[in-house]
Amino acid sequence: MQPRLSLITLGVDDVAASIAFYERLGFKASSDSTADVAFFDAGGVVLAVFGRAALAQDANRVVSSAAGFSGVTLAHNVATEKDVDTVLAEAVAAGATLAKPAAKTSWGGYAGYFADPDGHLWEVAHNPFWSFDNAGRIILPGVSP
C-alpha cells in the first residue's frame, strides 16, 4: 500500500448547501460533480461532500448504529481493480477489519472498505474515469491542470 491519502469525504445533511459553503470558502468543484456528490481540489488531496446517509450506506454502515458513524471516510485510490484487492488484503493483514468486500460499484468503479483499529473507514477504490499525475495525485476533471 502506498502511503497516500487520496480523498476525504464528508457526510453532510444537504449536499447543495455544502457545495455552496465550500465554494464560498474558495474551493472549486470538479466538472464531474453532481447534485449528490461534489469533488473539490484541496491541494494534494481531494475533498468530497456526499449525503451522510448515502455515505454510511456506501461504507456498509448505519447512521444510527450504536457504534456510531463519524460522518467521515478516507479513501486510497489505485490504478487497477487488482490493486484494490491487493491493498485490502494488505490492510487486513496489518490488522484492519474488512468492512465491505471489494465489488463493482454503481458508478462504474471497483471498491471495498476496511476499518482501521479505531473504526475509521478507508475506501480502497479504482475509478476508471480518473487518472493520476506524476506525483500520484488524482487528476480531477475540469480542475487539475
Add this chain to the structure above:
Amino acid sequence: MQPRLSLITLGVDDVAASIAFYERLGFKASSDSTADVAFFDAGGVVLAVFGRAALAQDANRVVSSAAGFSGVTLAHNVATEKDVDTVLAEAVAAGATLAKPAAKTSWGGYAGYFADPDGHLWEVAHNPFWSFDNAGRIILPGVSP
C-alpha cells in the same frame, strides 16, 4: 482561504497501536512525532493520529456530547498568525461557526477552529516549526525531500 486541506487527524484510543498499524501499512512517521501524536506523509496531505479525548479537548469538544464528536478533524495550515485570524473570519463570513477562538497553542503555534455547516471541525493553524514546499504542502521534518 486557499482551497487546501493540509492535514487529517484521526482520534484514536491507543496512539502507539495506531502508529504501529499505519507503519505496517507503509506510512512513515515524521521525526517530530511523539508518544502522543504522530504525523505521516500521506502524499500531498498529512495524516495524523492523536488521542481521541485529547483531540476532542483540543477542538473544544467533549467526546460524550449529545451532538457527538466524529473523531476526525481537518486542518488548514497557514504561514502566519495573521493568516489564522483572516481565514477564521472568512470561514465565519461564509457560514461557519467559530468553534474555538484563535489563541497561542501549548505546542508553540497559533490556531483556532471553525465548524462547517454540518459540524465538521477545521483547525486553522500556524505552526512555526513547519514550512511549506513550492506547491503549498507542509514539509514534514524527516520525511519530506
